Amino acid sequence: MTQPSNSQPASSQPDWIARWQQAARRIRVPLGFLTAALYLFELVRHAPHPQAVAWSLALVVPGLWLRGYASGTVKKNRELAVTGPYAHTRNPLYLGSMLIAAGFAVALLSWPVALALIVGFAVIYVPVIASEERFLRSSFPGFDDYCRRVPRLIPRLTPASHPGAGAGSFSFSLYLHHREYNAGMGAMLLYLCLLLLRPLLAAHMNLPR
Numbered sequence: 001m002t003q004p005s006n007s008q009p010a011s012s013q014p015d016w017i018a019r020w021q022q023a024a025r026r027i028r029v030p031l032g033f034l035t036a037a038l039y040l041f042e043l044v045r046h047a048p049h050p051q052a053v054a055w056s057l058a059l060v061v062p063g064l065w066l067r068g069y070a071s072g073t074v075k076k077n078r079e080l081a082v083t084g085p086y087a088h089t090r091n092p093l094y095l096g097s098m099l100i101a102a103g104f105a106v107a108l109l110s111w112p113v114a115l116a117l118i119v120g121f122a123v124i125y126v127p128v129i130a131s132e133e134r135f136l137r138s139s140f141p142g143f144d145d146y147c148r149r150v151p152r153l154i155p156r157l158t159p160a161s162h163p164g165a166g167a168g169s170f171s172f173s174l175y176l177h178h179r180e181y182n183a184g185m186g187a188m189l190l191y192l193c194l195l196l197l198r199p200l201l202a203a204h205m206n207l208p209r
Contacts, residue, residue, distance in 0.1 A: 017127055017130045017131050017134065018131070020126070020127035020130075021127040021128060021130075021131045023127075024123060024124045024127050024128065027123070027124075028124055031120050031123070031124070032120075034116075035113075035116050035117065035120055038112060038113060038116055039104070039108065039110075039113055042108055042110040042112060042113055043108060043193065043194070043197065043198055043201075044198075044201055047198050048107055048108050048109070048194050048198065049109060052106055052107055052108070052109050053107045053191070053194055053195070055106055055107075056103040056104060056106045056107035057103070058103070059099045059100070059102050059103030059106060060099070060100050060103035060104065060107075060187055062096075062099055063095075063096040063097065063098070063099030063100035063101075063102075063103060064096065064100060064183055064184055064187060065096075066085060066092050066093075066095060066096035066099065067092070067093055067096035067097065067100075067180055067183050068175060068180050068183075068184075069084060069085050069092070069170060070084070070085045070086070070092035070093045070096065071093065071174065071175050071178040071180035072170040072171050072172060072174045072175035072178075072180070073085060073086060073169075073170060073171070073174070074086065074093075074174070074178075075174070077139075079140075080136065080140040080142060080143060080146065082142075082146055082150075082160070082162045083159075083162075084169075084170065085155075086150070087150065087159035087160045087161075087162075088150065088155035088156050088157075088159055088160075089150065089151060089152070089153060089154065089155040089156070090146070090147065090150050090151065090152050090153070091129060091152060091153050092155075094125055094129065094153070095153055095155065096183075097121075097183075098121060100183070100187060101117045101121070102114075102117070104190055105117055107191075107194055108194070129152070133147075142162075145162075146160075146162065149161075149162065
């Protein structure tokens with residue numbers, strides 16, 4: 001989804017979605033630091049295999065492309081995005097993030113990292129998606145029809161058609177406005193860590209190569 005920038009529940013009464021989202025917001029940053037620390041620990045514990053790093057690109061590159069395409073298509077809070085990647089899945093940005101995270105888990109061949117990422121995505125994204133769907137349902141009358149045509153996460157192979165919707169197009173200015181280039185920069189930094197940090201640690205800490 002990732003269309004509203006600051007979604008709020010339709011009801012003022014607290015419920016499980018609101019409570020879970022509030023908890024997710026509080027733990028999101030600490031959970032991110034813990035996952036990063038676990039990734040660094042696993043990197044120190046064993047060197048990544050070059051073949052695994054290469055295979056990870058098969059997930060990371062499509063993930064970056066999907067996030068970039070989606071960020072250049074969606075107009076948050078202004079209109080319901082139903083074209084481009086949003087004609088295949090309602091949450092292309094989250095799906096792209098999952099592909100990127102899965103790719104870096106493959107690069108390190110670490111089950112602890114993979115498990116931490118799965119738990120983190122479940123804890124953080126489930127309430128966020130539920131809250132965003134509530135916001136979009138209350139803001140856009142055509143959202144329920146859109147939901148019937150397009151799956152929440154796993155994409156359909158052919159784009160869904162929507163009456164009255166144009167073909168849609170990618171906007172580079174939207175891409176820049178949403179600062180999606182940060183995802184690419186972060187991925188490059190992680191690959192530099194995989195390729196350069198481990199040899200440096202091995203040389204200075206007598207780690208097995």
